[in-house]
Every structure is written in C-alpha cells, then in structure tokens.
Amino acid sequence: MTKYIYMDNAATTPVKKEVFDEMLPFFSEQYGNPSSVYSLANASKMAVEKARERVAIAIGADKKEIFFTAGGSESDNWAIKGIAYSQKKKGNHIITTKIEHHGILHTCQYLEKQGFEVTYLDVDEDGIVDLEQLRASIKDTTILISIMFANNEIGTIQPIKEIGKIAKENDVLFHTDAVQAMGHVKIDVNDLNIDLLSMSAHKIYGPKGVGALYIRRGVKIDPLISGGAQERNKRAGTENVPGIVGLGKAVEIAYENMEDSNKKLINLRDSLIKKIEDNIDYIRLNGHRTERLPGNVNFSFEFIEGESLLLSLDMVGIAASSGSACTSGSLDPSHVLLSIGLPHEIAHGSLRLSLGDFNTEDEIDYVVDKLVTIVDRLRQMSPLYDR
Amino acid sequence: MTKYIYMDNAATTPVKKEVFDEMLPFFSEQYGNPSSVYSLANASKMAVEKARERVAIAIGADKKEIFFTAGGSESDNWAIKGIAYSQKKKGNHIITTKIEHHGILHTCQYLEKQGFEVTYLDVDEDGIVDLEQLRASIKDTTILISIMFANNEIGTIQPIKEIGKIAKENDVLFHTDAVQAMGHVKIDVNDLNIDLLSMSAHKIYGPKGVGALYIRRGVKIDPLISGGAQERNKRAGTENVPGIVGLGKAVEIAYENMEDSNKKLINLRDSLIKKIEDNIDYIRLNGHRTERLPGNVNFSFEFIEGESLLLSLDMVGIAASSGSACTSGSLDPSHVLLSIGLPHEIAHGSLRLSLGDFNTEDEIDYVVDKLVTIVDRLRQMSPLYDR
Amino acid sequence: MMYSDKVMDHFTNPRNVGEIIDADGIGEVGNAKCGDIMRMYLKIEDGIIEDVKFKTFGCGSAIASSSMATELIKGKTIDEAMRLTNKAVADALDGLPPVKMHCSVLAEQAIKSALLDYSKKHNIHIEGLEDINFDDDHHHDIEE
C-alpha cells in the first residue's frame, strides 16, 4: 500500500500549513500571557483579538460576541448548561432534536437528571427536523431551542432560518451547533436569528482543542468555567494563544475559499455517490440528497457490519468512519441512523466517507473500486446475505 | 533596550524546544482523531496514552486516573462542581481557603448561589492555612476539602500531607490545585492522600490550553463537559493531541530535572530576595520564607502602586507581575495579600518576580539595579512617601 | 481499538469461512440488532470434529474470533470442543481489547449451540450443555 486516502474529514482535519505558520510564533517566542501588562504580552493579546475579529466577521457577529473555548463539546456544554442555569427562574424546558451530537444530547440528558425537561424532536427519513412539532413543543417554560446546523453523520442541513424565525416569534433563545456547518454554509447570525453558535477549529483545518461560542450581546449565560477574568469574565483560563490564532486563521481561510471549495467538494461528493450507487446493490444513501454538507457521503450496506468495513478499508489505505468518530468506542448503532428510521441491522452497516480539500477524483475511483471488492467479500462471509 | 528579562514564569512559560519537537508531528501529519479505528489514528491514540502514563508516573498515580482537560481552570471547575453535584445527596458543604486561585474561589462562590455552603479558611501572615480551623470546620455535610498545593502569588506551600490526613480521617474528599506546585514539589497522591489534583501545562514549559485532573479511582464525579466517550466517558471533546503530548513531555522533563532545577532556582531566589532587602527600604517579603516555591519572590514596596512599577520595569525590559496575571485586568488589591493581613495600600504596591529555568544570576543583578531606581522614582512622585 | 497482528491476520484471511451442506450440527448466536450474528456448521464423525465452517456478520474481532475458534476445534473431540473457553479464543488471538471480549464469547457460544443442535438431532447427551444460556443481550459496553 503506497498511498493513504483520508476520507474522514468530518472527524478531524490536518492543520493547514498557512494556519500552522501563524500559530508557530506563539509557542516559544511570543509566549506572553495575554492578561499581563508588559510588552511581551501585547503580541499575544493582539493575536487573540485579531482571531476574535476574524471569527466574528465570518458569521456576521461583533467581536465582543465571540468567546473562545476548548472545542465544540465545551461550546455545546456551555451553551446548554449556561443558559439552563441562568434562565431557570424563567423556565426549565429545553427543545432539541434526536440527531444532535452527543455534546448536546448527553448534556441535555444530564440536565434532565437535574430537574430540567427536554423535548427531543423527531426528524424525517432525510434527517430534517419537524417544524410543526417544534412549534407545538414550545411552551411558557421553554427557555432554549438547540438544533444543530448540519449533522455530522448524514450531512443533512436543517432549515435554520425558519427555526430562527420560530424561536424569535416565541421569544425563546436559539442555539445551533455549527461545528460541521462552519466553512461550508454562509452564516449570518442576525439574518438567521441565532443567539448562540458553537464551532470547533479542528473540523476546518485548524488545531484540535480550541473552538468558540458566539453569544449574542445581552444574552445572560452562566459560565461553565469560572475563575480569571479572561474572555470578558465569561470563560476563565489562560488563553490557548496558538490555538486561538489557529482557529481565527482557519475560519478566515474557510470563508474566503468557501465557494470554490464547496463547488469542488460537491462535484466529488456527487461523483462518489453516483459511482457507489452504480456499482453496489442493497445500499441506501443516508441523509438528504441536496440539503447536504458538500463533503458528506453516507451509505448503509446491507448484510455487513460497519467496523469490519472500516478495518478492511484501512487495510487498503482508506480512512473512513462508521457514524460519528466520537462514538466508535461504543458499538451501539448510531442514534442518528435510528432516528431517520433505519432498522438496527442496517444502521450497523453504515459508512461515512467525508471529503475534504485534499481529496481528488482519482481517490474517488480508487475508493469505489476497493469498496466493491470489500463489500462483496464481507457479504460472502455474512450469514444474512444468503437468507 | 537590548535584552528582555522574563521574570513572570508563574504566569506562563515558553514551550521548551524538546516539548515542541514532540508536539510538532501531531498538527499536520499524525492528525488522526484518536477515537477512530483506522491506522492513521493509532499514532494519536498511542501518543495520548504515553502522555497519560508520563503524567501518572510523575504523581504516583495510575494512568487510568489521569484525565486531560483544557487547563488549570477547567480542572479546578471540574473538580469542584463535579464533586459538588455528584455528592450533593451526601452533603452540601465545601471547605477551601481564602487564598485559592480564582478558578477555585469563583467556582465556590458560584456554587454558593446554587445552594451549597462554603467555608473559606483563614491563613496566617505567611499564607499557611490554619489546620485547627480546618478540623473544626468539618461537619457531617462536608463533601470536599479543596486547598491549593502552593500559592501562585506568594509561593507559600501548604502542609498538604497533614491536610490529606485530616481529610482521610474524616472521610472527606480532598482536592488540591497543584498548578503551581507541579514540577517543583515531589507529589505522591497516595502518600499525601490526595483524591483530586489539578495541573496545567503552560506553567511548566508546556503549551497553553491543556491540563489534567487526577481523579482517584472510585471517586464519583459528574462530568463538566459531557458528550463523546473520550477520556473514559468523563470528559468529552476530540482530544487536543499535540497539547496532550506537550503536557506529557513537559511533566516528564519537569520531574526528571526537578532537583537540579530547584537547586538553581532557590539560589537565584534567595539571592534576589537578599539583594532587594539589602538595597531598598520600606519593603516586606510576602509569603513564607522557606516553605516557598523555588521560583517565587514577592515583595510589597510601600508608597507606590503595582501597575506603575510593572510599566516602569517593562520599559527597561523586565516582565513581572503584580499579584496573579489573571487578575491584572481588575484593579482590586489581591485577595491573597489581603488575606495574609496586608493593608490595602501596601497590597497595592506588590511585585511578583517569578523565576524560571532560563533566568540567570546576571539578570538578578540587572533587575535589582533597575528596581532600586524605579522604586525611588515612583516614591518621589508619591504623595504618601513624604508624609 | 487496536487489534493484535493475529486478530488482523484472522480477520483478513479468515480460516474455514463457508457452509457445510450436510452439517451434523448448526448453531447460530448473536442478534442482528446488536450488529453480530455468528453461525457455525459442524461435521462430526466418531466424536471427532472432522470439519467446521462459519459465517459471521459482525465486527473485525467477531470475524477473527470465529476463524480462530474453528481452527481450535477442528480435528478435536467433542469434549475438547466443549472445553474451549472464550478466553482461550482471545488468548490464541494474542488478546482482544476489553470492549471486544464479548465477541469471543459469541464464538464459544456458537460452538456450543452447534453441539447442542448435534446432540438433539443425534440424540446424544453432551455433558455441560444443559445449563447454557445463550444470551442475546450480551453487553457491548462493559469495559473492564
């Protein structure tokens, strides 16, 4: 095996050279603590503020509305718990969906144990949330609606503008987990009526362990991490300066290149979908065919199980995923695939190929070629195939 | 000004070359998500586990007891809130001290608003906690004692072994914020009866934005960040692989070099203290003279104010701090200095010079020389000096 | 998940995949809902397992465990096959990750299930089969 084909860009991405180059000075040279008063600290402070501005510009926010965190999961936890605890006098009801990332789902389940009430909205067979059910679920005690912008497993993009409108009409705060959408979808938090938005650097060619939460000015939120006065007193901890710089640069690149990158990714994606559909039977494309992230391909292959598919692909130099990377330690079938109505045994045989800026059409052909052989081999071994 | 003298190592430190070299491959080459099954992810996974082992060895823990976080503040918040919420059926009382880092203090104050009861122990004029008061404060509802290992402002090291003993005798969990002690004090969590311990990489020549919490096996704790199954289901979020690798290496180096490094630092420290005491009057050394971090020097200079001292030092190329770097945004006098009994106006005139592995005796001389001039100049300007 | 070379070898080149048309005993355990089904075919002559084949729907370690288990009982007596534990299967594979131990349990159970089928069809009593409970709801998430 000579080449290695990485098709798991929704799990994480390499740090792009331009991003790393901007981070580099802040490890060992410009290492000042941004909270300090001396001149060594100015470079760090200015770098953090520049990153804040880049992130703000990308989503149409003000830089004072951007708060840096340690990643998507912290942003999600902060948004949900922070709003829940700060608004609990107003009400204890939160609305979310059945297909959220675990960063949201497990946090909501945790809050249920603390006395909060959570409604988990259904989605249709394409993964689109039911807007009527959303409207019907809102009550006097509803303090927050949290609906992800785009799903990490099946790539479905939600009708965020309509959701924002519903939230606004009902005077309920609206949080969206945009970890997967960032860099692929135009986002204007004002136009879309978004009050809080989570993002993570490592999904868009930035470093792992850094993210941000957009919090609309005026929204009251409890801190998740209290302590020092960093981040306008809302998120304590010495700033991860190189990480924050990396996030800022990654966001800037992603939004500058978005149109070109999306066009390329959509071409690759649709070609990969077509070639798989043309060459393998007993399969099902998961997620919406058009309201879909440019890089997401997700298929179920009947009669076989995901992990053995992944291992086989890995042996021919292809990195892919079966559902969310975060859940591959567990063996339960993906809650997302079950929510769009897949039977358990079919959910078990799902494969996500997520494309990124470094993939090529040649790689698509190689992957399809290998996939045909592997799927056939595993099916030959399967007691379900001959039934 | 040709050289720049960095004497704020308690605020943050540069990433050492050996540390950075180990981190480097994990940004853009070995970028796999440790949760993934394919071979690209193995390097990340193994690197994370190696770091976990290094950290565990340094404090006499098992690697399954080490959980990576985004830094000291997250570790502190997690320890306090996580124990509080998970043990709240057992009791609602927490004991800590008046001189903790804000990561602990503000978290305790937050919990007070949520119905928890907190006792803030006094310290004596050297900053040592009152063990009798500790004993007397423990009651049936006490679920946690959190006392910092060594203070970030005045360097005082607490009698942790006795505290651990008291906690154990009374069957109360014991957390210590060891962010400043790591790498300077021998720590064996079993010998010292420590149940939870916070650390942060950037204080010991590792990267900013990564830390760890030691949690003794069997201790029940709620997650602060829930979501994916990372960190044995206790702390969600795609692992900050380069950061974690950096923490592991930094801890390893710190413990390998501890004796030599401490010896050198203590020499420098005591020389700096002596030279300041010999050359400037109306001063006071803050913190315990011997039970003190090897790199910490903290003086109050009467009649002058800290920030103008810092600015003046910065102009001659010396980086220092007035109290905690995290609080320099605020202008209240340091809660630590007030707790050891300094009057407000004297607390305002305090200076922390924290030494690190890169400081030299020449620098000490330069600093003392400049300090003499600056203190005199500011005193000449001060309406308090002539009274 | 990090598999040993042995596991990867048996996953990549599984021994004894297939069916035996005129099998003397067929056993199937697992549950498609859980993502794993293992089916074992035995050819038995004079109390000796002359041939064995398997078909498995499952993860890499399930496939490797099936393969290893068939190797371990081929040519052995029924008694010896009865004494094959999941631990022996896992050990022969140079170990399995903790979350994957249950896959080896499936392999042990598939053999016993096939032997039970054989004992019923041929009306032969096999010591130790009485009190076996083929647990479909094996837990996937026990770690240690």
Place this chain on the structure above:
Amino acid sequence: MMYSDKVMDHFTNPRNVGEIIDADGIGEVGNAKCGDIMRMYLKIEDGIIEDVKFKTFGCGSAIASSSMATELIKGKTIDEAMRLTNKAVADALDGLPPVKMHCSVLAEQAIKSALLDYSKKHNIHIEGLEDINFDDDHHHDIEE
C-alpha cells in the same frame, strides 16, 4: 492593558511633578485603599493658573492623567480649568482603556478639589464647585 504612546510618554516623563510650598490651593482625591491618591498644588495669580504641580500614588494611567491635566490647565484661567473634563484629559492622551477612564476622572476632580481649597482660603466664589461630590468609591470595574 494597552496604553497609547502619549500615555506612556506622560508616564515616563511626567510634567509638573512635585509640590508648591506656598501653593494657593491644594486638592487631594482618591483613596490609598483603592490604590490611587492624587494631590494637586496650584499657584494662582489674577485668576490665572501660574503654576501647577502634582504628586500621585497610582497606576500608569493615573500618573499620565495627572501630568496631562497639569499641562492642560497651566497658564489657563480658573474658568478654563473648571471646564476641563476627564474626557478632555483622556482625549489629550489619545484615549485610555475603558477600565482606566476613572483615572482621568481623578485628575479632573483633583483640580476641582484644589480650586475649592483656593476658593475657600481666598474666599472667592467659583461657579460650578458647589455641587461637586468627590467620590472616593469610584468603581474600578465598569467596563463600557
């Protein structure tokens, strides 16, 4: 905290530091507990501020504000000095960080306090001094 070059200049080379032994008016504001005390000495002749000196215990921006304020009123009439606002001091320094605006307030107040002293000692009425409240408990943490 990032100070303008002007602030740093006035901090490093403060103008008019010192005392005036036979001052016509002396004003002191601030509070050592808060870490800031500003004392202003005025020499006034024919309603003109002929000389002004200050002594300040405080942060860099307090020292710079004192220095700038003395420059702004030196040679001016009492009326002009009375019209000096903290904003004018801050603007003359090319701005102050939000947390540091109150240092310029101290400078404004120190001048008014010295003028009050002058007006009392010399029994002269100065328009606008009646209702000034020298607030010791200025807040350090108002950000915007």
